[in-house]
Amino acid sequence: MNKRSMSVLLAAMMVLASGCDPSAQDPNVALSKSHQDPIAELEKTSNVEHGKLGYKQTFYVPIYSDIYTDKDNRKVLLSATLSVRNTTLTKSLYVNKIDYYDTGGTLIKSYLTKPIELPAMATLNYIVEKEENKGGSGANFIIEVEGIDETVRPVIEAVMIGNFSNKGFAFSTEGTPVVH
Numbered sequence: 001m002n003k004r005s006m007s008v009l010l011a012a013m014m015v016l017a018s019g020c021d022p023s024a025q026d027p028n029v030a031l032s033k034s035h036q037d038p039i040a041e042l043e044k045t046s047n048v049e050h051g052k053l054g055y056k057q058t059f060y061v062p063i064y065s066d067i068y069t070d071k072d073n074r075k076v077l078l079s080a081t082l083s084v085r086n087t088t089l090t091k092s093l094y095v096n097k098i099d100y101y102d103t104g105g106t107l108i109k110s111y112l113t114k115p116i117e118l119p120a121m122a123t124l125n126y127i128v129e130k131e132e133n134k135g136g137s138g139a140n141f142i143i144e145v146e147g148i149d150e151t152v153r154p155v156i157e158a159v160m161i162g163n164f165s166n167k168g169f170a171f172s173t174e175g176t177p178v179v180h
Helices: 002-018 037-044
Strands: 055-062 065-069 076-078 079-086 093-101 106-108 115-117 121-128 140-147 154-164 167-174
Touching: 037 106, 055 154, 055 167, 076 154, 093 121, 093 167, 140 154, 140 167
Parallel strands: none
Antiparallel strands: 055 140, 065 076, 079 121, 079 154, 093 106, 093 115, 093 140, 154 167
């Protein structure tokens, strides 16, 4: 076997080996500075007594896993980025729940096993890949947050992007407070 064939074989083996590691395929891990899941990085075991926090709110965030593009009802898959932003200069925001639901209201995935602490002015971005099409056109997130007082209010948005034929498109949605 010549050197060129060996190089091609070695490159193919590396590609195949990286395909076996799920974290190598997760854009949330790949795009993180430390190559860790951004939610896991923010998980904290803190001494905060959540029952004493003065602000608590639940948000509904629409996500579109797919949309229909024309009269033939062609479905186009979309990727989405969920963004939770702490807008305070000095206070932490605690995120207690990030749950992903499909069009029918069935829970697809709970992203948190314990609350996370989002430091002042920090942002948590989380990508829902285009290939994840379980959510459908009516997918959504339910996000529960807490803060020390009413001044700790997040900005929660989602940005969806996709393409159809030779056209690209993007749009965003905002989190809406849920009334209990």
